[in-house]
Amino acid sequence: MKILPGPASKELGERIASFLGVEPTPVFFKAFPDGESYVRIEGLVEGETAVIVQTTSPPQDQRLIQLALMVDAAKRNNAETVVAVVPYLAYARQDKVFLKGEPISIEAIARMLKAAGVDSLITVNIHEKNVLAKFPFPARNLSAIPLLAEHFKQRGFRDAFALAPDKGAVGIVQEAAKVLGCECGYLEKHRDRYTGLVSVEKREFNVKGRTAIIFDDIISTGGTIVAAATLLYELGAAEVYAACVHPLLVGEAEKRLREAGVKEVIGTDSVPSHVSKVSLAPLIAQALRELQSG
Numbered sequence: 001m002k003i004l005p006g007p008a009s010k011e012l013g014e015r016i017a018s019f020l021g022v023e024p025t026p027v028f029f030k031a032f033p034d035g036e037s038y039v040r041i042e043g044l045v046e047g048e049t050a051v052i053v054q055t056t057s058p059p060q061d062q063r064l065i066q067l068a069l070m071v072d073a074a075k076r077n078n079a080e081t082v083v084a085v086v087p088y089l090a091y092a093r094q095d096k097v098f099l100k101g102e103p104i105s106i107e108a109i110a111r112m113l114k115a116a117g118v119d120s121l122i123t124v125n126i127h128e129k130n131v132l133a134k135f136p137f138p139a140r141n142l143s144a145i146p147l148l149a150e151h152f153k154q155r156g157f158r159d160a161f162a163l164a165p166d167k168g169a170v171g172i173v174q175e176a177a178k179v180l181g182c183e184c185g186y187l188e189k190h191r192d193r194y195t196g197l198v199s200v201e202k203r204e205f206n207v208k209g210r211t212a213i214i215f216d217d218i219i220s221t222g223g224t225i226v227a228a229a230t231l232l233y234e235l236g237a238a239e240v241y242a243a244c245v246h247p248l249l250v251g252e253a254e255k256r257l258r259e260a261g262v263k264e265v266i267g268t269d270s271v272p273s274h275v276s277k278v279s280l281a282p283l284i285a286q287a288l289r290e291l292q293s294g
């Protein structure tokens with residue numbers, strides 16, 4: 001098995017290789033003056049399982065193209081099988097037609113990856129895991145929530161209240177609460193499909209004077225966490241933390257979170273940033289070991 005860290009996940013790819021006790025296979029990358037991507041695999045993959053590690057957080061389109069180019073290069077260099085490890089899989093939130101005339105973006109992306117030569121895919125906390133059944137190759141979804149919850153447990157947050165900011169994150173918060181051994185709850189969220197504005201239904205939770213942790217798959221603009229944190233403080237929470245697998249943190253998201261009183265954001269290296277305090281490397285390395293042993 002050869003581990004090829006793509007330009008978007010260089011450190012994560014190297015950490016995965018180190019967990020597996022193998023040397024990473026370098027991939028050279030540059031951008032042409034007009035912006036087009038160039039990649040070159042600087043090692044042998046012939047007859048091997050080539051594992052390409054490339055997240056597709058912003059700039060999503062460029063990173064998807066780089067991924068497709070690396071997959072093509074691996075196939076051309078006679079890799080036996082190409083496994084795409086894509087911790088954050090872009091376009092996964094457009095998993096159905098919400099408004100007439102829209103595409104199902106994630107299905108189009110999966111077909112594009114198949115055409116490039118992907119044989120199987122591993123992703124982490126995809127927004128809706130049922131979409132994987134429609135992919136034209138085997139695809140596995142891993143959960144990083146136990147790792148995130150363990151991070152808080154190690155810091156002594158056992159009496160915290162864990163909150164899912166919407167119904168879609170109920171499974172996530174239940175997983176976290178199990179590790180932390182704490183109480184949990186969820187909110188009903190509404191997002192205006194045209195303006196993107198988020199509102200949450202008022203609910204009562206026993207959070208007075210307590211620490212609360214909001215768990216979600218993605219923090220993008222921060223609107224969801226801001227709405228949930230505001231309610232928690234209205235209910236008397238002492239401190240509110242936010243944890244997510246994919247800290248996209250676009251634009252002024254961090255500023256908005258700070259202004260809403262969120263004490264700290266903890267994310268994973270699915271999307272490398274200064275909040276990526278939890279690494280996915282052990283989780284992905286274990287999935288690759290299982291893949292290898294059939």
Ligand code: R5P
Nearest residue numbers: 216218219220221222223224
């Ligand atoms: C959507 O349902 C997701 O689980 C996240 O809650 C959402 O993507 C977060 O986006 P934002 O930070 O822009 O509210």
